[in-house]
Amino acid sequence: MLSKPGLGVYLVASWPSKDTYEKAIRGLEGIADFFELGLPSKNPKYDGPFIRKAHREAGEPLWLRPQAPTYIMTYWEEHRGNLDGLFTLAAEIRARGVLAPDLLIDFPEELELYLKYAREYALAPAFFVPGKFPHWLVKRLTSAEPDFIYLGLYAATGVELPVYVERNVKIIRQLAGDVYIVAGFAIDSPSKAARLIEAGADGVVVGTAFMRRLQNSVDSALSFLKSIKEALK
Template sequence: MSRLTNAFAKPHPALVCFVTAGDGDTAANLDALVEGGADVIELGMPFTDPMADGPAIQAANIRSLGTGTTTADVLRHAAEFRARHPDVPLVLMGYANPMIRRGPEWFADECVKAGVDGVICVDIPPEEDEALGLALRAKNIATIFLCAPTTDSARLPAVLRGCEGFLYYVSVAGITGKQQAAQASIADAVARLKAATDLPVAVGFGVRTPEQAEAIARVSDGVVVGSALVEIVGEHGSDAPEKLRELTQALANAVHSARKG
């Protein structure tokens, strides 16, 4: 987890980049994100019913599963990434079934072996943290929770109680993709969250361009970009790494140059 701490301790906001495991050349795609300047990598675990994801990531899940990607393959990609990039934080993001079907302790142990720093499980709410979070934290794997515009002050303490690494603020009440929250609402939401926790707050869902990323970085500790990168993999196939590197570099330049207001 110290890698996550270090990523958000840099003198600039962090860029968090997501791609789906098993979609295209995973190793080359991940390397391209690092080379482009991503501070934290999110590796998606493909699932048949990705309820929080929009069309781009849904399609990536289908492509990945269509090639036969398994949980073992995802963990292998993670372990190989860790061998190539010993200092870059790696977070697995996905859904409960692949993570807990063999038991939460099994998954936590496999995350340790693969060098994973944190886990985002979209469909296990904080109120059911014992289903996975306890086992992960026992192995020093950060449990990263989602917080939405609909998370009110009554529920926020439950979200923060087991959250580690960073708090992921979902800027729209909807699925990943092309929706974009108003900048003013993001700034207000992040300020409210920062008043309640010392955790870094990273903002995602709907961030597609360097201009959007820079604006959000001015008021947050990090910016998460997923669908725009996943679309590149779907469109360019074997040529995706070069395109991923180009967009990541533009995003990184924008996020890293932002100054919080």
């Protein structure tokens, strides 16, 4: 069971260098309640400019098996021809599950296929839904008893728009019942993270804002996340 309120951290696996990445993962012990580790992608279509650049720069993924629950985050489109390979990787690194942000946007008809593979590989389902989500879909996802439903607050990671995102959090909270709700995209301050928890999210994920700082200093990046963690209490 994920902590409430919980702090999740998104990182492109092995970025910005294997040494810095390893220091970050070790330093996040006791700070991050769960991890989303991005499998480097040739077409990270729902990521913002900074994380797109990180995908291009990332080398071979380094899987360090953090102590906290860990999910592989990747694009379903890139693995449709080799789903066994994707889910085998997740099982081998002892991930809790696979999170594919494009699954329910571009390939909703393959939801049952995703669930079939999750069952076969003894992985927990985890789902991503965009800000404009059909209410019936959220209710369908809750029946699969996922670890969480991740609500994307904006159209792309790290890109904030003039949208009242707390409203969407409140709506999905009402629809999802007791399912753990994660909010993410462009969370770049302790106050913003706290507002999302107050609106009904169980946890938040910080990616771009953490990675920007990580590129310059591991200590600065960790200090920033500690301030987020403190604001969630």
